Amino acid sequence: MTLIKTFSTAGRVLRQLKHDPRTLFLLFIVPSVLIIVLKYVFNSRAESFNSIAPMLLGIFPMVMMFLITSIATLRERRSGTLDRLMTMPISKLDFVLGYAIAFSTVALLQAIITTTVMLGLLHVPVMGGTFATIVGAVFAALLGTALGLFSSAFAMTEFQAIQFMPAFIFPQLLVCGLFVARDQMTKVLQWFADIVPLTYSVDAMKQVTTQSNWTYIHTKDLIIVACFTIAALVLGSITIRRQSKP
Amino acid sequence: MTSAVKINNLSVVLGGQVNALKHINLEVPEGKITGFIGPSGAGKTTLIRCIVGRLAIPKGSVEVFGLTSGSPKLRSRVSYMTQELSVYTDLTVIENLTYFSRMIGQSRRETIDTVKDILQTINMSDKATTLVGCLSGGQKQRVSLAIALIGKPKLMVLDEPTIGLDPALRENLWQLFYKIAASGTTLIISSHSMDEARRCDELVLLREGKVIAYDSPKELLHKTETKSVEEAFLKLVSEKS
Numbered sequence: 001m002t003l004i005k006t007f008s009t010a011g012r013v014l015r016q017l018k019h020d021p022r023t024l025f026l027l028f029i030v031p032s033v034l035i036i037v038l039k040y041v042f043n044s045r046a047e048s049f050n051s052i053a054p055m056l057l058g059i060f061p062m063v064m065m066f067l068i069t070s071i072a073t074l075r076e077r078r079s080g081t082l083d084r085l086m087t088m089p090i091s092k093l094d095f096v097l098g099y100a101i102a103f104s105t106v107a108l109l110q111a112i113i114t115t116t117v118m119l120g121l122l123h124v125p126v127m128g129g130t131f132a133t134i135v136g137a138v139f140a141a142l143l144g145t146a147l148g149l150f151s152s153a154f155a156m157t158e159f160q161a162i163q164f165m166p167a168f169i170f171p172q173l174l175v176c177g178l179f180v181a182r183d184q185m186t187k188v189l190q191w192f193a194d195i196v197p198l199t200y201s202v203d204a205m206k207q208v209t210t211q212s213n214w215t216y217i218h219t220k221d222l223i224i225v226a227c228f229t230i231a232a233l234v235l236g237s238i239t240i241r242r243q244s245k246p
Numbered sequence: 247m248t249s250a251v252k253i254n255n256l257s258v259v260l261g262g263q264v265n266a267l268k269h270i271n272l273e274v275p276e277g278k279i280t281g282f283i284g285p286s287g288a289g290k291t292t293l294i295r296c297i298v299g300r301l302a303i304p305k306g307s308v309e310v311f312g313l314t315s316g317s318p319k320l321r322s323r324v325s326y327m328t329q330e331l332s333v334y335t336d337l338t339v340i341e342n343l344t345y346f347s348r349m350i351g352q353s354r355r356e357t358i359d360t361v362k363d364i365l366q367t368i369n370m371s372d373k374a375t376t377l378v379g380c381l382s383g384g385q386k387q388r389v390s391l392a393i394a395l396i397g398k399p400k401l402m403v404l405d406e407p408t409i410g411l412d413p414a415l416r417e418n419l420w421q422l423f424y425k426i427a428a429s430g431t432t433l434i435i436s437s438h439s440m441d442e443a444r445r446c447d448e449l450v451l452l453r454e455g456k457v458i459a460y461d462s463p464k465e466l467l468h469k470t471e472t473k474s475v476e477e478a479f480l481k482l483v484s485e486k487s
Contacts (some may be wrong), residue, residue: 080330
């Protein structure tokens, strides 16, 4: 693995995005618009909105990066560019980390915009502060990127890649504690919630919302999200093969 | 004459069902243009993928410059142009060339010089800042070929590089192939077009995963007593069946 190739790959992915202003607009603006819409959905229940909105910052970046990464990587696999790259002196980690760096940069910008809208415009009270909120959102985005890279190996078409959203992400969304507190769910679902990463991403955001100091639980949540991210990146790089079987 | 590629008793069964290659024995000479010619489904792409190391070899062996195909040491010496365009259509020509040049391991300085040279070679300096997706089919093909030229590889493996091109463009590309071969680079070019066969130094005629002839175009016509490669191909097919 070489840093030059990793950062060249990240630069290339960012340049591709730069040439696609529509995607950039959707990436940066949609989460903020959704949060604004949600505020008016909870029009008369400001307290409910204030507790849910920060948790969404642990979900939106993950979902969006999951979709974008899985389709972008699938495009690499199907257009022949990955085929070509794998005959060159580039390591699989250069490729995978290049994507991770590029999309975490995008996620950082997305998180800054969404957090600014949420805290500055909508005045959602977040006790942990802006920095901790952005850190949580970036971790969630990195997780989405890593899961997207990994899941793209199992999709043959863009249609299938999109279908992985309900298959991979929605079950996590249902049990992560956004809709119902986890301790109120059946035991089996609690166990399931304990082993999926979105739970910890949402938990980290809950900590940011309710705690003014950086807590042990917050650190633990972020470490678990990071471990899932690293595991998915490693598995993702394993699914990229230099040689295919006939 | 030394061989760039040595293939011994190579057999490949795709998906456990299709006999894509059957007992192939070949030696591709260094510094020449060798054409893999045959109809669709003859096994050309499978053979090429074995040579560049993208396909695991279950039976037989493939050596490139004395090393097992796919060996890490070959990655900077062998370039591969796939049948698909294999370029980023949402990047400009210069961004594509710069990226692949960095992936081959060239420094920033080398990359600037390489990109400038290659743009001139493929006659696309005026399109350097155009998005590849906005180019014509022939121009996209030239960008894809340009990437295969980066780093002055010792072996270039080009899978159907002239497919879909008009005759004038095809002629241009062939002049470029001759120029590259004259500099000592070995070229393997696959094509389903028999017209292109006569342009190669050596010909490997493939059908249903088997080599049915391996000769220079002149020798092939002489031995089969025919006037074109297409006639020779048809005669050989009828003899074998």
